[in-house]
Amino acid sequence: MASLLEVKGLIARASGFTILNNLDFNIEENELRVLLGPNGAGKTTLISMITGQFKPVAGSIHFAGRDITNWPPDDIFQAGISRKFQVPNMYETLSVFDNIMVSLQGRRRVFATLFQRLSSEERDRIWEILEFVELTDRASDPADSLSHGERQWLELGMLIASNPKLLLLDEPTTGMTEDGKRKTAELIRRIAKTHTVLLVEHDMHIVRQIGQRITVLHQGQTLADGPMSEVMNNEMVRRVYLGKGKFQ
């Protein structure tokens, strides 16, 4: 069976730099994949390419059997890919409840949403998600009154609400306390039971806690790919990372 996501020969350039250099990358269904790499390896660019924010110079991206290269972001979302931004990114003045409501899976066209009412199933679903990300008590508060960690969880909740086939999580633990990071890692593990997840992460504690198949990017190419223990002992990976002291 074909992979859920197939990236072939992807090349990305920006202001003269080659960010992704002929990159091949696959994700199977129901996989939890961790994407590692030093700064500038092209992790975020890869995610931006998949979600249609940037157009590749060459190469193709296939998702669930369809060629989604050069699709606009909203169509790629409709195909089943949701992304989490590095910085928490939600609707600040809307209430937490409305943030989830707007993200629910459903029709997205103007005239379809014009007369749509919130059904009781949708309402249950929102409470289910709020409970999952432990924001039930904050439902009526505007999103900009949340703390940094709570915002990250709210955005995770929004992603789950959209019920995608593939979740792209770009460093969801950035700027969190140790407790917050642990909680986020737990959330991700639970999400991964029912969804395919691609996680970009710097923090090795989190990577160890999640401990699945790892892909290491370096200078726009795949440096290593395999299970946790194998990649950790890879000579090349150690050399790339040692200067940064990440594996200590």
Added chain:
Amino acid sequence: MAEAAARNHQAGESYELRKVAKRGTYRAPPFLPLWALIGGVAAVVLIGAYPYYGSNAYVLSLLGKFLCFAIFALSIDLIWGFAGILSLGQAVYFGIGAYFVALSLKINYALTHPTRYGGKFPDFMEWNGLTELPHFMTPLISTPFAIFCALLVPTLLGLLFGVITFKRHIYGVYCAVITLAESLILQELIIEYQAYTGGFNGITDYSNYATPGFLWFILAVVVIFLVIARALTHSRVGTVLKSIRDNDVRAEFMGYNVANYRIFVFCVSAFMAAAAGALYAAWVGIVSFLDAGPVFSIEGVIWTAVGGRGTLIGPFIGTFLVKGAEFFLSGALAFWWQIIVGGLFIFVVLVLRDGIVGSIGNWLRKRKKGASVRQMIEDSDQKAHDRQLDWSPGGPPSVDEPVR
């Protein structure tokens, strides 16, 4: 946490299957709060009954005028306050609506009131060397058709504008500048083609409808538009629009076609502005190029900002306060008036960022939580500061610059 997760894992339980143990309380705001109902009825009665308790024809004419201006401000609020599109050329739609109706009324007036040389067509056309009504204007003899055009043409123009800007991801400051240019162009066209538009003099001397009956008609339109605007902003489309206002990048990556939503609300807003213009032309009996120009557009923006953008009642309060003060004070302070209005705008931007209604709302909300006034001001400053950091010319920033 980890233990609980391990238990879940052993039980093969996914979050999808978990029962919602605890439902929080979330009360969606009511469609029509009690205070709004009482205040609205009181305002409608107060204005609508003026012909019975007041005898001043000047005040009566002002009331009708203010209501038209308030609809205009509401149309700006709809796109600016609820969808984050700042238009400095909203008067284009107001002006086109007004000119269609004024032309039609003028043509009909000329049929029964021949010009000095006996021509049965508008006098300003004669002054400019035309010998008969231009053929393309003959359909405007039918006033219903003119009203139809007055509403449809601006809406289609709004659609066209939306397609050529929002579809190309132009918004924010660039969009504001384009709308400003749009109204400058229309103003120039009106002055240039004075044989058809009356040029600098505008269109005057036709039978207008400054009667109590027409005032009630304007009031009815105001109420209908307010209900429509409330239904729109209260619906799911309204929530999506607000989310686009807050963070259009996130909305786009949540599968919303941001451009289409912007175009939709822009068309609704253009329609309302056009209706306001049509009513205005019929009420005051004079339309000039100023009613389609950038100054009037920006005035509308100021009324909205003073009253409180993002609230539906704000534009009405802002219009009546600023415009009312102008009519009572501009006689005594004629020279200073423009400066005062400009100063007021700066004051609102610096201190009352959410306008009068928005600031009162914030104050009431925060007082419930026991915050002091000083704390509130500091919060407001902090928020403005944060937004300043987020500001970028093309609208909200894409947080996801390419990483190298």
